[in-house]
Amino acid sequence: MANAQKAVLTAEQKSMARQKTWNKILRDKWMYLLLLPGFLYFLIFKIFPLWGILISFKAYYAGLDFWRSEWVGLQNFIEFFAGSDFLRLLKNTLVISFMNLLFYFPLPIILSLLLNEIKVQWYKSVLQTMVYVPHFVSMVVIASISFMILKTPTTDTASGGALYEVIKALTGKKVDFLTNPNSIYWVLLFQNIWKETGWGTVIFLAALAGVDVEQYEAAIVDGATRFQQLVYITVPSILGTIVTMFILRMGSVLDTGFEQIILMQNTLNKSTSETFDTYVYNYGRVGGDYGHTTAIGLFKSLISLTCIQLANRAAKAVGQAGLF
Helix, strand or coil: CHHHHHHHHHHHHHHHHHHHHHHHHHHCHHHHHHHHHHHHHHHHHHHHHHHHHHHHHECCCCCCCCCCCCECCCHHHHHHHHCCCHHHHHHHHHHHHHHHHHHHCHHHHHHHHHHHCCCCHHHHHHHHHHHHHHHHCCHHHHHHHHHHHHCCCCCCCCCCCHHHHHHHHHHCCCCCCCCCCCCHHHHHHHHHHHHHCCCCHHHHHHHHHCCCHHHHHHHHHCCCCHHHHHHHHHHHHCHHHHHHHHHHHHCCCCCCCHHHHHHHCCCCCHHHHCCHHHHHHHHHHHCCCHHHHHHHHHHHHHHHHHHHHHHHHHHHHCCCCCCC
16 A cells, blocks of 8 residues: 555656646747757757668678668778778877977967957957967968978979078078978977967967956065966966866877878878878778778777866866866
């Protein structure tokens, strides 16, 4: 009898909870309606396309009937990991990615801190505009400019790029930037720094705008210098934003920028400039081997998910809030 009464009470509680939930939904129906476009976007363009993961387990080529393609299980993954290209692609991708992480990632933070110290507003606005502009320049244009500056002359009578000629005149050395397999890493890095450093300051400047001014006033009263204010107030105030951006960056550790690399790649530097992105393009889009290249894409996604989880746990381990 007691169990029956308890079951009735539990059913009534569940019914009341459901009714309460529906009342809240009806009360906030316009808010949920505003969420509908975003929900449909993710459903149509992010969730539904996930069925394409099945391609990585099939011997599927462009033009074939997908459902009639042979199911090969993990064969695409095994062939890729056991192939001669895997270690080379992994090395090139990680070198380019970690060079960007080591040299490029801190620069927007440093530039944001420097811009924040400028007190003349019109001068600060002009500088911000100037450093934002490169972001809107097409990578094709940047590749063309790089070629004009760094190109090596094809004959003894031909002239090379501007930087090539300057180095040759000062040192007598002929530095080959575009075809040297080791130099291409630095070319890609400096292109990325020039193009994206200014744009990367947007988020950090927004975070700096939220720092409580009273903290600076109190620090000035206590006799703190500008550098001490920077170290003990400014940087700790945006540390959470820095950690969040770092976690997000780790999620794209195997994404190296397809357009940039494919434009700067040639037969002489391909041994070091070819990454997972360009490999997928050459063998998937050009070669039509969608099964093999989809397996590579799935591998990249799993690694990215793992890196985000590890970076998030590391952030929480050192006392930060993390991303989730």
